[in-house]
Amino acid sequence: MFRYFLRRTLMTGITLSLVGITVFFIMRLIPGDPASLMLGESATDEQLQILRGRWGLDQPLPVQFGYWLASLLSGDFGVSTRTGQDVLPLILDRFGVTATIVVLAVAIAVAIAVPAGMIAAWRQNSLTDVVAISLATLLLSIPSFWLGLIMLLVFGLKLGWVPVLGFVGFDGDILRALSFIILPVVTLALIEIGVLIRMARASTIEVLRLEYVTHARAKGIPEWKVLVRHVFPNAFAPTLTLIGLMLGNLLGGIAVLETVFTLPGIGKLLVESIFARDYPVVQGCLLLTATVFVLINLVVDLLYPVFDPRVTVE
Amino acid sequence: MIFSFQRFANVRSGRLGVAFVVLSLGIGFADPAIAQGGSIIRAALNEDIRGVDPARQSEGMADPVHMHVVEGLVAYGSNLEVGPVLAESYSVEDGGKTYVFKLRDGVKFHNGETLTSADVKWSWDYLMAEGSVWRCKAVFEGNVKVLAVETPNPLTVVYRLAEPNGSFAYTLARTDCAGTPVFHKSSLKADGSWGSVIGTGPFAAGERKIGEYAEVLRFADYKSPAGEANGRIGRKEAMVDKIRFSVVTDPAARIVGLRSGELDVSSVASQSVDQIRQEAALDVVLSETTVWYALLLNQKDPLLQNKALRQAIASAIDRQAVAQGVTYGLATGTSTPMPRVSRYYSPIANEPLAANPDRTRELLAEAGYDGEPITIIANKSFQSMFDQAIIIQSQLQAAGINVTIETLEWGLQLERYTGGKYQSQSFSYSGRFDPMGAWERIIGPESRKVWKDERAIALLKKGLVATDPDEVRAISDEIYALFIEEAPAVSLFHMTLANGFNKRLEGIKSAPFDTPTLWNVSIK
Numbered sequence: 041m042f043r044y045f046l047r048r049t050l051m052t053g054i055t056l057s058l059v060g061i062t063v064f065f066i067m068r069l070i071p072g073d074p075a076s077l078m079l080g081e082s083a084t085d086e087q088l089q090i091l092r093g094r095w096g097l098d099q100p101l102p103v104q105f106g107y108w109l110a111s112l113l114s115g116d117f118g119v120s121t122r123t124g125q126d127v128l129p130l131i132l133d134r135f136g137v138t139a140t141i142v143v144l145a146v147a148i149a150v151a152i153a154v155p156a157g158m159i160a161a162w163r164q165n166s167l168t169d170v171v172a173i174s175l176a177t178l179l180l181s182i183p184s185f186w187l188g189l190i191m192l193l194v195f196g197l198k199l200g201w202v203p204v205l206g207f208v209g210f211d212g213d214i215l216r217a218l219s220f221i222i223l224p225v226v227t228l229a230l231i232e233i234g235v236l237i238r239m240a241r242a243s244t245i246e247v248l249r250l251e252y253v254t255h256a257r258a259k260g261i262p263e264w265k266v267l268v269r270h271v272f273p274n275a276f277a278p279t280l281t282l283i284g285l286m287l288g289n290l291l292g293g294i295a296v297l298e299t300v301f302t303l304p305g306i307g308k309l310l311v312e313s314i315f316a317r318d319y320p321v322v323q324g325c326l327l328l329t330a331t332v333f334v335l336i337n338l339v340v341d342l343l344y345p346v347f348d349p350r351v352t353v354e
Numbered sequence: 355m356i357f358s359f360q361r362f363a364n365v366r367s368g369r370l371g372v373a374f375v376v377l378s379l380g381i382g383f384a385d386p387a388i389a390q391g392g393s394i395i396r397a398a399l400n401e402d403i404r405g406v407d408p409a410r411q412s413e414g415m416a417d418p419v420h421m422h423v424v425e426g427l428v429a430y431g432s433n434l435e436v437g438p439v440l441a442e443s444y445s446v447e448d449g450g451k452t453y454v455f456k457l458r459d460g461v462k463f464h465n466g467e468t469l470t471s472a473d474v475k476w477s478w479d480y481l482m483a484e485g486s487v488w489r490c491k492a493v494f495e496g497n498v499k500v501l502a503v504e505t506p507n508p509l510t511v512v513y514r515l516a517e518p519n520g521s522f523a524y525t526l527a528r529t530d531c532a533g534t535p536v537f538h539k540s541s542l543k544a545d546g547s548w549g550s551v552i553g554t555g556p557f558a559a560g561e562r563k564i565g566e567y568a569e570v571l572r573f574a575d576y577k578s579p580a581g582e583a584n585g586r587i588g589r590k591e592a593m594v595d596k597i598r599f600s601v602v603t604d605p606a607a608r609i610v611g612l613r614s615g616e617l618d619v620s621s622v623a624s625q626s627v628d629q630i631r632q633e634a635a636l637d638v639v640l641s642e643t644t645v646w647y648a649l650l651l652n653q654k655d656p657l658l659q660n661k662a663l664r665q666a667i668a669s670a671i672d673r674q675a676v677a678q679g680v681t682y683g684l685a686t687g688t689s690t691p692m693p694r695v696s697r698y699y700s701p702i703a704n705e706p707l708a709a710n711p712d713r714t715r716e717l718l719a720e721a722g723y724d725g726e727p728i729t730i731i732a733n734k735s736f737q738s739m740f741d742q743a744i745i746i747q748s749q750l751q752a753a754g755i756n757v758t759i760e761t762l763e764w765g766l767q768l769e770r771y772t773g774g775k776y777q778s779q780s781f782s783y784s785g786r787f788d789p790m791g792a793w794e795r796i797i798g799p800e801s802r803k804v805w806k807d808e809r810a811i812a813l814l815k816k817g818l819v820a821t822d823p824d825e826v827r828a829i830s831d832e833i834y835a836l837f838i839e840e841a842p843a844v845s846l847f848h849m850t851l852a853n854g855f856n857k858r859l860e861g862i863k864s865a866p867f868d869t870p871t872l873w874n875v876s877i878k
Contacts, residue, residue: 045529072765076772080530080784082494083772084800090485123564134565189606197614204603205611207566223465296874308603312402315735317765 074317116319138305145228157240177236188300277348284340288333392595418869424553426533429586437587464558470507490531520821524788556592556780583853593876620856624682644785664841666717677847684850736762743780774801805842855859
């Protein structure tokens with residue numbers, strides 16, 4: 041286990057190095073000048089040169105990369121060309137907002153979808169199954185921005201239960217803070233419930249067909265025990281992989297929902313920074329999300345044997 | 355265009371690990387002259403302000419917030435004429451080479467200090483310092499060259515120009531140059547870096563959370579200019595304790611915000627105007643701005659070098675249809691960059707707003723056009739530019755001109771524009787209020803300027819120097835005639851902006867500026 045962990049950590053380092061190099065050079069291959077975008081259509085050549093010089097963009101690419109790498113290794117992610125802020129605190133702040141929404145939404149989605157998918161599989165082809173699978177398909181088919189706007193219109197505008205704009209941190213009034221994130225959390229959870237129900241159902245059906253389940257039933261073990269003790273661990277393992285991928289993807293940013301709900305999350309920051317060619321922020325965001333993605337998948341891999349002992353980390 | 359808020363606190367971790375960088379203007383919480391809490395107007399920003407240092411960064415998004423906090427010597431009224439703000443009056447001497455500004459006595463900065471001519475000069479020196487990218491720096495070093503700024507006494511500032519210039523005061527007031535802001539030297543930190551803006555406006559900078567909102571707080575010691583309120587001049591009064599500008603980038607979310615009452619005022623898309631007006635609690639104010647939409651025709655392009663072809667393109671476009679189509683009936687077509695609200699606007703007789711198919715056919719034949727493709731660059735970041743490209747494409751194709759649209763990301767389109775590397779572009783220009791600004795946007799030898807004609811450049815220079823309004827108008831008319839003849843671009847329309855607002859607000863007025871002013875606005 042320890043050797044496996046070390047090996048994966050080493051691979052994580054290599055992956056992140058590759059991500060860093062790729063992101064750095066691909067960003068600079070994208071046409072568009074950050075100085076022009078900052079100064080607009082009336083910029084003079086002299087002003088453009090001043091800004092490029094200030095940001096080091098007038099240096100050859102290898103030199104720029106060297107500076108960036110040296111700063112990165114000393115923990116300095118640079119300064120945003122768009123806002124003048126230090127990149128690391130900026131992206132950590134924004135990541136905190138996105139992580140709050142995503143973790144809550146995925147937790148809710150898992151709590152609802154996994155049992156629902158298992159029950160649907162257990163009652164395969166019954167009315168319960170049809171309802172569950174229809175609901176899952178419907179939720180999968182709804183675009184997140186549309187669902188978000190409908191939620192805003194119904195619960196924010198018509199019923200007036202929650203605020204429709206803004207975000208309040210959890211460092212003050214917790215209930216008020218919750219009122220701002222409840223709609224994005226529920227919206228995201230609903231979207232992810234659709235995916236998870238289908239996954240949980242499919243893997244449960246597969247496990248229910250295995251001989252050891254029939255054997256357990258033949259032994260007279262109560263049905264709930266069969267489901268919880270024998271079916272769930274095996275059926276949940278593939279869903280766990282999916283949850284890992286889902287968390288990684290969502291933590292990388294939920295730009296559309298962040299835009300609809302005016303949340304200051306990392307997805308919106310990344311999109312805005314790409315459009316503004318804010319290289320330090322884009323590089324920082326992508327490095328952070330790649331790190332999170334890799335770490336989550338590492339955790340999932342380490343957890344896998346807990347649910348499916350046939351799999352060993354070695 | 356940009357101002358800064360002082361870093362007030364760094365990271366605060368919440369129970370769930372949510373943390374923010376809170377930027378704030380410290381004085382907002384210490385000075386009793388600056389109001390806290392109480393009445394509040396909540397306005398939407400379409401994008402977050404970058405808002406740091408006017409000399410080191412420059413962009414337009416900060417303007418709605420900035421104009422409430424800092425002021426210049428002069429500013430624009432709703433008729434696009436310049437009037438004094440920090441100045442009591444000004445005079446033009448030495449045949450237009452010297453401008454003398456008398457400052458209003460007793461004007462206070464937000465830190466309690468009294469405004470003097472030294473502050474005006476200090477701000478000027480800061481904006482014009484080496485390494486500054488303040489938008490008007492190049493202008494004041496070039497077309498409107500300032501040789502010296504003198505302060506003979508605490509309430510007098512004298513600007514000495516290299517040559518007589520009639521547009522100096524207009525240029526000082528340019529909104530894209532933040533109205534040549536005057537701020538206190540303690541806006542800088544001890545190490546000379548930008549700290550926080552300390553201006554003289556009716557509101558002082560308050561708390562800012564990057565990506566979320568920026569607030570301005572009523573400045574109780576504000577000393578208003580005299581005269582009737584008129585655009586950005588005349589009486590200015592902070593009638594609420596606070597204005598919060600929230601960043602709401604999604605247009606649908608802005609409308610939901612207005613309808614729910616969480617926003618009091620916000621720009622709305624043209625197609626939403628009727629919907630907003632149907633709401634009992636809401637209304638819309640329309641403002642014809644100086645933001646100009648045009649189809650640029652690059653005369654360096656081998657095909658578009660042909661004047662007859664450019665004229666044919668101009669003749670085939672129904673400007674009125676483009677304007678109405680893009681703005682859902684709010685805007686009117688125009689054949690000149692000069693905005694209707696300007697006193698220098700004088701349309702030529704039989705202004706060619708509609709397409710003229712017969713004339714187009716003649717011109718195409720004269721040009722020897724044989725269906726060669728013409729590419730219009732457009733983008734979807736600014737939907738209006740894309741929409742106008744689509745309408746123009748259909749009109750030109752109907753006239754037998756083979757047009758394709760190349761949709762680029764805005765950054766790339768801007769790069770092509772700046773380098774002059776394109777055949778044709780669907781484009782829009784930021785608002786300009788100075789008389790020659792309308793023309794200066796496109797005329798010049800720089801690569802980004804679409805019209806490099808020596809005659810136009812000479813006329814522009816003449817117009818910038820002229821001090822007599824009648825002479826300025828005559829020169830503008832001359833440029834206009836040449837513009838129609840040469841067709842370096844096809845003028846389409848000036849954008850009419852719609853701002854939705856809650857009827858609980860009193861005093862929201864139409865103005866040709868890109869954003870509404872929120873002083874003199876109260877809550878019923």
